[in-house]
Amino acid sequence: MTKEEYVTFETIETSKHEILSCSYSQWYELLKSHTVESKIIKPLPQSFIEYLNSDSIKLPPAHNYDPELVINSDNEYSDWEEDEQEQEDEEAGDADVDADADGNKDGDGHEHQITVSDFQDLHDQIISNIHELGGVVTPKLNWSAPKDAKWMMPDNTIRCDHVNDIYLLLNTSDHIVDDLDYPFASVDLEQDGLNSNDVNVDVEYELVLRKWMDINPALEFRTFIKDNKIIGISQRDLNHYMYLESLKETIHDKIHNFIYDTVIPVLSEKLNLSKYIVDVYIPRPFNKVYIVDINPFTRKSSPLLFTWNELLLIDTLGHDEDNYEFKLVNETNLGRFAKKEYSESQVPYDVVDASMNSEAMIELAREWDKLQVQTE
Structure with a gap:
Protein backbone atom coordinates (compact mmCIF):
# COMPACT_ATOMS: atom_id res chain seq x y z
CA MET A 1 0.00 0.00 0.00
CA THR A 2 1.45 3.38 -0.99
CA LYS A 3 1.56 6.42 1.27
CA GLU A 4 -1.12 8.12 -0.87
CA GLU A 5 -3.46 5.16 -0.43
CA TYR A 6 -2.92 5.18 3.33
CA VAL A 7 -3.69 8.84 3.93
CA THR A 8 -6.68 9.12 1.60
CA PHE A 9 -9.99 9.01 3.45
CA GLU A 10 -12.18 7.18 0.96
CA THR A 11 -15.69 8.58 0.62
CA ILE A 12 -18.86 6.58 0.11
CA GLU A 13 -21.47 8.13 -2.14
CA THR A 14 -24.88 7.19 -0.77
CA SER A 15 -28.24 8.25 -2.18
CA LYS A 16 -31.58 8.81 -0.52
CA HIS A 17 -32.95 6.02 -2.71
CA GLU A 18 -30.45 3.54 -1.26
CA ILE A 19 -31.32 4.48 2.31
CA LEU A 20 -35.07 4.19 1.75
CA SER A 21 -34.70 0.93 -0.19
CA CYS A 22 -32.99 -0.68 2.79
CA SER A 23 -36.03 -0.03 5.00
CA TYR A 24 -37.21 -3.37 6.33
CA TRP A 212 -38.05 -14.40 18.32
CA MET A 213 -35.27 -16.64 17.04
CA ASP A 214 -32.62 -17.84 19.47
CA ILE A 215 -29.57 -17.05 17.34
CA ASN A 216 -26.14 -18.51 18.03
CA PRO A 217 -23.98 -15.37 17.60
CA ALA A 218 -21.03 -17.44 16.34
CA LEU A 219 -22.98 -18.30 13.18
CA GLU A 220 -23.96 -14.78 12.15
CA PHE A 221 -21.97 -13.10 9.37
CA ARG A 222 -21.90 -9.74 7.59
CA THR A 223 -21.53 -9.56 3.81
CA PHE A 224 -20.44 -6.37 2.03
CA ILE A 225 -21.76 -5.95 -1.51
CA LYS A 226 -20.77 -3.24 -3.99
CA ASP A 227 -21.48 -3.07 -7.73
CA ASN A 228 -23.44 -6.31 -7.29
CA LYS A 229 -20.33 -8.16 -6.14
CA ILE A 230 -19.23 -9.41 -2.74
CA ILE A 231 -16.19 -7.46 -1.58
CA GLY A 232 -15.86 -9.06 1.86
CA ILE A 233 -17.47 -11.31 4.48
CA SER A 234 -16.86 -10.92 8.20
CA GLN A 235 -17.77 -12.82 11.31
CA ARG A 236 -20.48 -10.75 13.02
CA ASP A 237 -19.71 -11.48 16.67
CA LEU A 238 -16.22 -10.36 17.60
CA ASN A 239 -15.36 -13.30 19.82
CA HIS A 240 -13.06 -16.19 19.04
CA TYR A 241 -14.82 -19.49 18.29
CA MET A 242 -12.23 -22.18 17.62
CA TYR A 243 -14.57 -24.49 15.69
CA LEU A 244 -15.40 -21.86 13.03
CA GLU A 245 -12.07 -22.38 11.25
CA SER A 246 -12.99 -25.97 10.37
CA LEU A 247 -16.37 -24.77 9.05
CA LYS A 248 -15.01 -21.81 7.13
CA GLU A 249 -15.17 -23.35 3.65
CA THR A 250 -18.69 -24.70 4.16
CA ILE A 251 -19.99 -21.39 5.51
CA HIS A 252 -18.24 -19.40 2.78
CA ASP A 253 -19.80 -21.49 0.01
CA LYS A 254 -23.28 -21.24 1.54
CA ILE A 255 -23.10 -17.45 1.85
CA HIS A 256 -21.49 -16.98 -1.57
CA ASN A 257 -24.12 -19.02 -3.39
CA PHE A 258 -27.02 -17.49 -1.46
CA ILE A 259 -25.93 -13.92 -2.11
CA TYR A 260 -25.24 -14.42 -5.83
CA ASP A 261 -28.18 -16.74 -6.55
CA THR A 262 -30.89 -15.12 -4.41
CA VAL A 263 -30.12 -11.70 -2.92
CA ILE A 264 -28.29 -9.81 -5.67
CA PRO A 265 -30.73 -10.72 -8.51
CA VAL A 266 -33.78 -9.73 -6.44
CA LEU A 267 -32.47 -6.45 -5.00
CA SER A 268 -30.91 -5.41 -8.31
CA GLU A 269 -34.07 -6.01 -10.32
CA LYS A 270 -36.78 -5.04 -7.82
CA LEU A 271 -35.13 -2.22 -5.87
CA ASN A 272 -32.37 -1.09 -8.22
CA LEU A 273 -29.78 -1.59 -5.50
CA SER A 274 -26.17 -2.43 -6.30
CA LYS A 275 -24.49 -1.82 -2.94
CA TYR A 276 -25.62 -2.72 0.57
CA ILE A 277 -24.70 -4.86 3.59
CA VAL A 278 -26.42 -8.15 4.37
CA ASP A 279 -26.32 -9.81 7.79
CA VAL A 280 -27.00 -13.54 7.52
CA TYR A 281 -27.41 -16.41 9.94
CA ILE A 282 -26.54 -20.04 9.12
CA PRO A 283 -27.65 -22.43 11.86
CA ARG A 284 -26.69 -26.09 11.95
CA PRO A 285 -26.93 -28.27 9.92
CA PHE A 286 -26.03 -25.41 7.53
CA ASN A 287 -28.74 -26.18 4.97
CA LYS A 288 -30.49 -22.80 5.11
CA VAL A 289 -29.32 -19.18 5.13
CA TYR A 290 -31.48 -16.63 6.97
CA ILE A 291 -31.36 -12.90 6.30
CA VAL A 292 -31.14 -11.04 9.61
CA ASP A 293 -31.04 -7.56 8.12
CA ILE A 294 -30.08 -5.50 5.09
CA ASN A 295 -28.29 -2.23 5.79
CA PRO A 296 -27.25 0.74 3.64
CA PHE A 297 -23.64 0.66 2.46
CA THR A 298 -22.42 3.50 4.70
CA ARG A 299 -19.85 4.12 7.41
CA LYS A 300 -22.66 4.14 9.97
CA SER A 301 -22.54 0.35 9.80
CA SER A 302 -19.64 -1.49 11.38
CA PRO A 303 -17.01 -2.96 9.01
CA LEU A 304 -16.26 -5.45 11.82
CA LEU A 305 -13.03 -7.33 10.97
CA PHE A 306 -12.33 -5.00 8.06
CA THR A 307 -11.81 -1.24 7.99
CA TRP A 308 -13.92 0.86 5.68
CA ASN A 309 -10.87 2.08 3.78
CA GLU A 310 -9.77 -1.51 3.35
CA LEU A 311 -13.14 -2.47 1.85
CA LEU A 312 -13.18 0.53 -0.46
CA LEU A 313 -9.60 -0.10 -1.56
CA ILE A 314 -10.58 -3.64 -2.54
CA ASP A 315 -13.22 -2.16 -4.82
CA THR A 316 -10.84 0.46 -6.24
CA LEU A 317 -8.22 -2.13 -7.15
CA GLY A 318 -10.85 -4.28 -8.84
CA HIS A 319 -11.76 -7.89 -8.22
CA ASP A 320 -13.84 -10.69 -9.66
CA GLU A 321 -16.76 -12.42 -7.98
CA ASP A 322 -14.58 -14.98 -6.23
CA ASN A 323 -11.71 -12.73 -5.19
CA TYR A 324 -12.57 -11.40 -1.74
CA GLU A 325 -11.65 -12.19 1.85
CA PHE A 326 -13.74 -14.05 4.43
CA LYS A 327 -12.48 -12.97 7.87
CA LEU A 328 -12.89 -14.77 11.17
CA VAL A 329 -11.67 -13.78 14.60
CA ASN A 330 -8.63 -15.86 15.45
CA GLU A 331 -5.98 -15.88 18.15
CA THR A 332 -3.73 -13.47 16.24
CA ASN A 333 -6.29 -10.72 15.62
CA LEU A 334 -8.48 -11.10 18.71
CA GLY A 335 -6.81 -8.28 20.65
CA ARG A 336 -7.20 -5.86 17.77
CA PHE A 337 -10.97 -6.13 17.85
CA ALA A 338 -11.44 -6.08 21.62
CA LYS A 339 -13.57 -2.95 21.77
CA LYS A 340 -16.75 -2.02 23.56
CA GLU A 341 -19.78 -3.27 21.67
CA TYR A 342 -21.86 -0.56 19.97
CA SER A 343 -19.26 2.14 20.61
CA GLU A 344 -19.86 3.09 16.96
CA SER A 345 -23.18 4.73 17.85
CA GLN A 346 -21.90 8.30 17.93
CA VAL A 347 -18.51 8.41 16.15
CA PRO A 348 -16.88 6.95 13.00
CA TYR A 349 -15.19 3.59 13.36
CA ASP A 350 -11.82 5.08 12.44
CA VAL A 351 -12.01 7.13 15.63
CA VAL A 352 -13.22 4.18 17.71
CA ASP A 353 -10.30 2.07 16.47
CA ALA A 354 -7.83 4.85 17.17
CA SER A 355 -9.22 5.42 20.66
CA MET A 356 -7.98 1.95 21.61
CA ASN A 357 -4.41 2.94 20.74
CA SER A 358 -2.79 6.29 21.65
CA GLU A 359 -0.28 6.09 18.79
CA ALA A 360 -3.06 5.40 16.32
CA MET A 361 -4.98 8.42 17.63
CA ILE A 362 -1.92 10.66 17.12
CA GLU A 363 -1.47 9.29 13.59
CA LEU A 364 -5.15 9.85 12.82
CA ALA A 365 -4.84 13.47 13.96
CA ARG A 366 -1.77 14.00 11.78
CA GLU A 367 -3.44 12.57 8.70
CA TRP A 368 -6.53 14.68 9.35
CA ASP A 369 -4.35 17.81 9.47
CA LYS A 370 -2.78 16.82 6.15
CA LEU A 371 -6.16 16.39 4.55
CA GLN A 372 -7.28 19.77 5.86
CA VAL A 373 -4.22 21.45 4.33
CA GLN A 374 -4.85 19.74 0.99
CA THR A 375 -8.42 21.06 0.82
CA GLU A 376 -7.55 24.69 1.68
Whole structure:
Protein backbone atom coordinates (compact mmCIF):
# COMPACT_ATOMS: atom_id res chain seq x y z
CA MET A 1 0.00 0.00 0.00
CA THR A 2 1.45 3.38 -0.99
CA LYS A 3 1.56 6.42 1.27
CA GLU A 4 -1.12 8.12 -0.87
CA GLU A 5 -3.46 5.16 -0.43
CA TYR A 6 -2.92 5.18 3.33
CA VAL A 7 -3.69 8.84 3.93
CA THR A 8 -6.68 9.12 1.60
CA PHE A 9 -9.99 9.01 3.45
CA GLU A 10 -12.18 7.18 0.96
CA THR A 11 -15.69 8.58 0.62
CA ILE A 12 -18.86 6.58 0.11
CA GLU A 13 -21.47 8.13 -2.14
CA THR A 14 -24.88 7.19 -0.77
CA SER A 15 -28.24 8.25 -2.18
CA LYS A 16 -31.58 8.81 -0.52
CA HIS A 17 -32.95 6.02 -2.71
CA GLU A 18 -30.45 3.54 -1.26
CA ILE A 19 -31.32 4.48 2.31
CA LEU A 20 -35.07 4.19 1.75
CA SER A 21 -34.70 0.93 -0.19
CA CYS A 22 -32.99 -0.68 2.79
CA SER A 23 -36.03 -0.03 5.00
CA TYR A 24 -37.21 -3.37 6.33
CA SER A 25 -40.59 -3.26 4.57
CA GLN A 26 -38.95 -2.65 1.18
CA TRP A 27 -37.02 -5.90 1.04
CA TYR A 28 -38.95 -8.14 3.47
CA GLU A 29 -41.75 -9.15 1.08
CA LEU A 30 -39.20 -9.80 -1.68
CA LEU A 31 -37.13 -12.17 0.47
CA LYS A 32 -39.76 -13.27 2.97
CA SER A 33 -39.01 -16.98 2.65
CA HIS A 34 -35.42 -16.35 3.69
CA THR A 35 -36.01 -14.46 6.92
CA VAL A 36 -37.92 -14.77 10.17
CA GLU A 37 -41.68 -14.12 10.23
CA SER A 38 -42.35 -10.43 10.89
CA LYS A 39 -45.20 -7.98 11.40
CA ILE A 40 -44.72 -4.49 9.97
CA ILE A 41 -46.81 -1.63 11.32
CA LYS A 42 -46.80 1.51 9.19
CA PRO A 43 -47.14 4.38 8.97
CA LEU A 44 -46.54 5.12 12.64
CA PRO A 45 -48.66 7.88 14.17
CA GLN A 46 -46.81 11.12 14.84
CA SER A 47 -47.72 10.85 18.51
CA PHE A 48 -45.74 7.60 18.79
CA ILE A 49 -42.70 9.11 17.07
CA GLU A 50 -42.86 12.03 19.49
CA TYR A 51 -43.17 9.54 22.35
CA LEU A 52 -39.95 7.82 21.24
CA ASN A 53 -38.21 11.17 20.88
CA SER A 54 -39.25 12.43 24.31
CA ASP A 55 -36.66 12.92 27.04
CA SER A 56 -38.61 10.95 29.63
CA ILE A 57 -39.89 7.39 29.58
CA LYS A 58 -43.46 6.78 30.69
CA LEU A 59 -44.60 3.15 30.54
CA PRO A 60 -48.19 2.04 31.08
CA PRO A 61 -48.93 -0.16 34.12
CA ALA A 62 -48.34 -3.84 33.37
CA HIS A 63 -51.99 -4.85 33.87
CA ASN A 64 -53.02 -2.19 31.36
CA TYR A 65 -51.56 -4.04 28.40
CA ASP A 66 -52.16 -7.75 28.96
CA PRO A 67 -54.93 -8.80 31.35
CA GLU A 68 -54.03 -12.49 30.96
CA LEU A 69 -50.68 -11.88 32.61
CA VAL A 70 -52.36 -10.57 35.77
CA ILE A 71 -54.81 -13.46 35.92
CA ASN A 72 -52.42 -16.31 35.14
CA SER A 73 -49.10 -15.22 36.65
CA ASP A 74 -47.56 -13.65 39.70
CA ASN A 75 -46.89 -9.98 39.15
CA GLU A 76 -43.81 -8.60 40.81
CA TYR A 77 -45.07 -5.04 40.36
CA SER A 78 -48.49 -5.64 41.96
CA ASP A 79 -47.59 -3.58 45.05
CA TRP A 80 -47.43 -0.35 43.12
CA GLU A 81 -49.50 -0.91 40.00
CA GLU A 82 -52.76 0.19 41.56
CA ASP A 83 -51.26 3.43 42.83
CA GLU A 84 -49.70 4.10 39.45
CA GLN A 85 -53.00 3.49 37.66
CA GLU A 86 -54.80 5.90 39.99
CA GLN A 87 -52.11 8.51 39.42
CA GLU A 88 -52.36 8.03 35.64
CA ASP A 89 -56.16 8.42 35.77
CA GLU A 90 -55.80 11.62 37.76
CA GLU A 91 -53.21 12.96 35.32
CA ALA A 92 -55.48 12.10 32.40
CA GLY A 93 -58.33 13.98 34.02
CA ASP A 94 -56.12 16.99 34.70
CA ALA A 95 -54.83 16.89 31.14
CA ASP A 96 -58.38 17.02 29.74
CA VAL A 97 -59.14 20.12 31.82
CA ASP A 98 -55.86 21.79 30.92
CA ALA A 99 -56.24 21.00 27.23
CA ASP A 100 -59.62 22.71 27.14
CA ALA A 101 -58.12 25.82 28.67
CA ASP A 102 -54.85 25.99 26.76
CA GLY A 103 -54.65 23.64 23.77
CA ASN A 104 -52.12 20.89 24.42
CA LYS A 105 -50.51 22.64 27.40
CA ASP A 106 -51.31 22.30 31.06
CA GLY A 107 -52.10 25.10 33.47
CA ASP A 108 -48.43 25.91 34.00
CA GLY A 109 -47.80 26.22 30.25
CA HIS A 110 -45.94 22.89 30.02
CA GLU A 111 -46.19 20.72 26.92
CA HIS A 112 -48.57 17.78 27.14
CA GLN A 113 -46.68 14.60 28.02
CA ILE A 114 -47.50 11.90 25.49
CA THR A 115 -48.75 8.62 26.94
CA VAL A 116 -50.06 5.37 25.47
CA SER A 117 -53.57 6.83 25.33
CA ASP A 118 -52.32 9.13 22.54
CA PHE A 119 -51.64 6.11 20.29
CA GLN A 120 -54.04 3.56 21.74
CA ASP A 121 -54.79 1.88 18.39
CA LEU A 122 -51.09 1.26 17.77
CA HIS A 123 -50.69 0.01 21.34
CA ASP A 124 -53.47 -2.53 20.85
CA GLN A 125 -52.06 -3.62 17.49
CA ILE A 126 -48.62 -4.25 19.02
CA ILE A 127 -50.16 -6.46 21.70
CA SER A 128 -52.12 -8.38 19.07
CA ASN A 129 -49.03 -8.87 16.90
CA ILE A 130 -46.97 -10.14 19.82
CA HIS A 131 -49.55 -12.87 20.41
CA GLU A 132 -49.73 -13.71 16.68
CA LEU A 133 -45.96 -14.16 16.57
CA GLY A 134 -45.95 -16.65 19.42
CA GLY A 135 -45.68 -14.28 22.36
CA VAL A 136 -42.02 -13.32 21.98
CA VAL A 137 -40.61 -10.79 19.49
CA THR A 138 -37.69 -8.50 18.75
CA PRO A 139 -38.44 -4.89 17.71
CA LYS A 140 -36.82 -2.51 15.24
CA LEU A 141 -37.65 0.54 13.18
CA ASN A 142 -36.94 0.98 9.46
CA TRP A 143 -33.21 0.30 9.72
CA SER A 144 -32.10 -0.26 13.28
CA ALA A 145 -32.79 -2.60 16.17
CA PRO A 146 -32.25 -1.24 19.71
CA LYS A 147 -29.34 -3.60 20.43
CA ASP A 148 -27.41 -0.82 22.13
CA ALA A 149 -30.14 -0.71 24.81
CA LYS A 150 -30.22 -4.44 25.57
CA TRP A 151 -28.46 -3.77 28.88
CA MET A 152 -31.83 -2.47 30.07
CA MET A 153 -33.27 -5.99 29.86
CA PRO A 154 -32.76 -8.65 32.56
CA ASP A 155 -31.40 -11.21 30.06
CA ASN A 156 -29.26 -8.67 28.17
CA THR A 157 -31.09 -9.29 24.87
CA ILE A 158 -33.78 -7.46 22.90
CA ARG A 159 -36.20 -10.35 23.44
CA CYS A 160 -39.63 -8.88 24.27
CA ASP A 161 -42.71 -10.69 25.54
CA HIS A 162 -44.49 -7.54 26.82
CA VAL A 163 -45.33 -4.35 24.98
CA ASN A 164 -43.59 -2.39 27.75
CA ASP A 165 -40.32 -4.16 26.88
CA ILE A 166 -40.64 -2.78 23.36
CA TYR A 167 -41.30 0.76 24.58
CA LEU A 168 -38.38 0.61 27.00
CA LEU A 169 -35.88 -0.59 24.39
CA LEU A 170 -37.00 1.88 21.73
CA ASN A 171 -37.01 4.79 24.16
CA THR A 172 -33.48 4.18 25.44
CA SER A 173 -31.70 3.32 22.18
CA ASP A 174 -29.34 5.73 20.42
CA HIS A 175 -29.76 3.61 17.28
CA ILE A 176 -33.48 4.40 17.25
CA VAL A 177 -32.79 8.11 17.74
CA ASP A 178 -30.48 7.94 14.75
CA ASP A 179 -33.22 6.34 12.64
CA LEU A 180 -35.69 9.06 13.63
CA ASP A 181 -33.48 12.14 13.50
CA TYR A 182 -30.64 11.37 11.08
CA PRO A 183 -31.78 8.83 8.46
CA PHE A 184 -29.88 10.61 5.67
CA ALA A 185 -26.75 11.62 7.59
CA SER A 186 -24.63 9.69 5.07
CA VAL A 187 -26.20 11.34 2.04
CA ASP A 188 -24.66 14.32 0.26
CA LEU A 189 -27.84 16.40 0.26
CA GLU A 190 -26.68 18.90 -2.34
CA GLN A 191 -25.49 16.21 -4.73
CA ASP A 192 -28.73 14.29 -4.25
CA GLY A 193 -30.82 17.41 -4.86
CA LEU A 194 -32.28 17.49 -1.36
CA ASN A 195 -33.21 20.34 0.95
CA SER A 196 -31.98 19.88 4.52
CA ASN A 197 -35.18 21.42 5.86
CA ASP A 198 -37.51 18.75 4.51
CA VAL A 199 -35.19 15.82 3.90
CA ASN A 200 -37.04 13.56 6.39
CA VAL A 201 -40.50 14.26 4.97
CA ASP A 202 -40.51 11.24 2.66
CA VAL A 203 -39.67 8.75 5.41
CA GLU A 204 -42.62 6.54 6.30
CA TYR A 205 -41.58 5.23 9.69
CA GLU A 206 -42.44 1.67 10.55
CA LEU A 207 -42.33 -0.56 13.60
CA VAL A 208 -41.14 -4.08 12.84
CA LEU A 209 -41.88 -6.96 15.20
CA ARG A 210 -39.91 -10.09 14.36
CA LYS A 211 -40.69 -13.51 15.77
CA TRP A 212 -38.05 -14.40 18.32
CA MET A 213 -35.27 -16.64 17.04
CA ASP A 214 -32.62 -17.84 19.47
CA ILE A 215 -29.57 -17.05 17.34
CA ASN A 216 -26.14 -18.51 18.03
CA PRO A 217 -23.98 -15.37 17.60
CA ALA A 218 -21.03 -17.44 16.34
CA LEU A 219 -22.98 -18.30 13.18
CA GLU A 220 -23.96 -14.78 12.15
CA PHE A 221 -21.97 -13.10 9.37
CA ARG A 222 -21.90 -9.74 7.59
CA THR A 223 -21.53 -9.56 3.81
CA PHE A 224 -20.44 -6.37 2.03
CA ILE A 225 -21.76 -5.95 -1.51
CA LYS A 226 -20.77 -3.24 -3.99
CA ASP A 227 -21.48 -3.07 -7.73
CA ASN A 228 -23.44 -6.31 -7.29
CA LYS A 229 -20.33 -8.16 -6.14
CA ILE A 230 -19.23 -9.41 -2.74
CA ILE A 231 -16.19 -7.46 -1.58
CA GLY A 232 -15.86 -9.06 1.86
CA ILE A 233 -17.47 -11.31 4.48
CA SER A 234 -16.86 -10.92 8.20
CA GLN A 235 -17.77 -12.82 11.31
CA ARG A 236 -20.48 -10.75 13.02
CA ASP A 237 -19.71 -11.48 16.67
CA LEU A 238 -16.22 -10.36 17.60
CA ASN A 239 -15.36 -13.30 19.82
CA HIS A 240 -13.06 -16.19 19.04
CA TYR A 241 -14.82 -19.49 18.29
CA MET A 242 -12.23 -22.18 17.62
CA TYR A 243 -14.57 -24.49 15.69
CA LEU A 244 -15.40 -21.86 13.03
CA GLU A 245 -12.07 -22.38 11.25
CA SER A 246 -12.99 -25.97 10.37
CA LEU A 247 -16.37 -24.77 9.05
CA LYS A 248 -15.01 -21.81 7.13
CA GLU A 249 -15.17 -23.35 3.65
CA THR A 250 -18.69 -24.70 4.16
CA ILE A 251 -19.99 -21.39 5.51
CA HIS A 252 -18.24 -19.40 2.78
CA ASP A 253 -19.80 -21.49 0.01
CA LYS A 254 -23.28 -21.24 1.54
CA ILE A 255 -23.10 -17.45 1.85
CA HIS A 256 -21.49 -16.98 -1.57
CA ASN A 257 -24.12 -19.02 -3.39
CA PHE A 258 -27.02 -17.49 -1.46
CA ILE A 259 -25.93 -13.92 -2.11
CA TYR A 260 -25.24 -14.42 -5.83
CA ASP A 261 -28.18 -16.74 -6.55
CA THR A 262 -30.89 -15.12 -4.41
CA VAL A 263 -30.12 -11.70 -2.92
CA ILE A 264 -28.29 -9.81 -5.67
CA PRO A 265 -30.73 -10.72 -8.51
CA VAL A 266 -33.78 -9.73 -6.44
CA LEU A 267 -32.47 -6.45 -5.00
CA SER A 268 -30.91 -5.41 -8.31
CA GLU A 269 -34.07 -6.01 -10.32
CA LYS A 270 -36.78 -5.04 -7.82
CA LEU A 271 -35.13 -2.22 -5.87
CA ASN A 272 -32.37 -1.09 -8.22
CA LEU A 273 -29.78 -1.59 -5.50
CA SER A 274 -26.17 -2.43 -6.30
CA LYS A 275 -24.49 -1.82 -2.94
CA TYR A 276 -25.62 -2.72 0.57
CA ILE A 277 -24.70 -4.86 3.59
CA VAL A 278 -26.42 -8.15 4.37
CA ASP A 279 -26.32 -9.81 7.79
CA VAL A 280 -27.00 -13.54 7.52
CA TYR A 281 -27.41 -16.41 9.94
CA ILE A 282 -26.54 -20.04 9.12
CA PRO A 283 -27.65 -22.43 11.86
CA ARG A 284 -26.69 -26.09 11.95
CA PRO A 285 -26.93 -28.27 9.92
CA PHE A 286 -26.03 -25.41 7.53
CA ASN A 287 -28.74 -26.18 4.97
CA LYS A 288 -30.49 -22.80 5.11
CA VAL A 289 -29.32 -19.18 5.13
CA TYR A 290 -31.48 -16.63 6.97
CA ILE A 291 -31.36 -12.90 6.30
CA VAL A 292 -31.14 -11.04 9.61
CA ASP A 293 -31.04 -7.56 8.12
CA ILE A 294 -30.08 -5.50 5.09
CA ASN A 295 -28.29 -2.23 5.79
CA PRO A 296 -27.25 0.74 3.64
CA PHE A 297 -23.64 0.66 2.46
CA THR A 298 -22.42 3.50 4.70
CA ARG A 299 -19.85 4.12 7.41
CA LYS A 300 -22.66 4.14 9.97
CA SER A 301 -22.54 0.35 9.80
CA SER A 302 -19.64 -1.49 11.38
CA PRO A 303 -17.01 -2.96 9.01
CA LEU A 304 -16.26 -5.45 11.82
CA LEU A 305 -13.03 -7.33 10.97
CA PHE A 306 -12.33 -5.00 8.06
CA THR A 307 -11.81 -1.24 7.99
CA TRP A 308 -13.92 0.86 5.68
CA ASN A 309 -10.87 2.08 3.78
CA GLU A 310 -9.77 -1.51 3.35
CA LEU A 311 -13.14 -2.47 1.85
CA LEU A 312 -13.18 0.53 -0.46
CA LEU A 313 -9.60 -0.10 -1.56
CA ILE A 314 -10.58 -3.64 -2.54
CA ASP A 315 -13.22 -2.16 -4.82
CA THR A 316 -10.84 0.46 -6.24
CA LEU A 317 -8.22 -2.13 -7.15
CA GLY A 318 -10.85 -4.28 -8.84
CA HIS A 319 -11.76 -7.89 -8.22
CA ASP A 320 -13.84 -10.69 -9.66
CA GLU A 321 -16.76 -12.42 -7.98
CA ASP A 322 -14.58 -14.98 -6.23
CA ASN A 323 -11.71 -12.73 -5.19
CA TYR A 324 -12.57 -11.40 -1.74
CA GLU A 325 -11.65 -12.19 1.85
CA PHE A 326 -13.74 -14.05 4.43
CA LYS A 327 -12.48 -12.97 7.87
CA LEU A 328 -12.89 -14.77 11.17
CA VAL A 329 -11.67 -13.78 14.60
CA ASN A 330 -8.63 -15.86 15.45
CA GLU A 331 -5.98 -15.88 18.15
CA THR A 332 -3.73 -13.47 16.24
CA ASN A 333 -6.29 -10.72 15.62
CA LEU A 334 -8.48 -11.10 18.71
CA GLY A 335 -6.81 -8.28 20.65
CA ARG A 336 -7.20 -5.86 17.77
CA PHE A 337 -10.97 -6.13 17.85
CA ALA A 338 -11.44 -6.08 21.62
CA LYS A 339 -13.57 -2.95 21.77
CA LYS A 340 -16.75 -2.02 23.56
CA GLU A 341 -19.78 -3.27 21.67
CA TYR A 342 -21.86 -0.56 19.97
CA SER A 343 -19.26 2.14 20.61
CA GLU A 344 -19.86 3.09 16.96
CA SER A 345 -23.18 4.73 17.85
CA GLN A 346 -21.90 8.30 17.93
CA VAL A 347 -18.51 8.41 16.15
CA PRO A 348 -16.88 6.95 13.00
CA TYR A 349 -15.19 3.59 13.36
CA ASP A 350 -11.82 5.08 12.44
CA VAL A 351 -12.01 7.13 15.63
CA VAL A 352 -13.22 4.18 17.71
CA ASP A 353 -10.30 2.07 16.47
CA ALA A 354 -7.83 4.85 17.17
CA SER A 355 -9.22 5.42 20.66
CA MET A 356 -7.98 1.95 21.61
CA ASN A 357 -4.41 2.94 20.74
CA SER A 358 -2.79 6.29 21.65
CA GLU A 359 -0.28 6.09 18.79
CA ALA A 360 -3.06 5.40 16.32
CA MET A 361 -4.98 8.42 17.63
CA ILE A 362 -1.92 10.66 17.12
CA GLU A 363 -1.47 9.29 13.59
CA LEU A 364 -5.15 9.85 12.82
CA ALA A 365 -4.84 13.47 13.96
CA ARG A 366 -1.77 14.00 11.78
CA GLU A 367 -3.44 12.57 8.70
CA TRP A 368 -6.53 14.68 9.35
CA ASP A 369 -4.35 17.81 9.47
CA LYS A 370 -2.78 16.82 6.15
CA LEU A 371 -6.16 16.39 4.55
CA GLN A 372 -7.28 19.77 5.86
CA VAL A 373 -4.22 21.45 4.33
CA GLN A 374 -4.85 19.74 0.99
CA THR A 375 -8.42 21.06 0.82
CA GLU A 376 -7.55 24.69 1.68
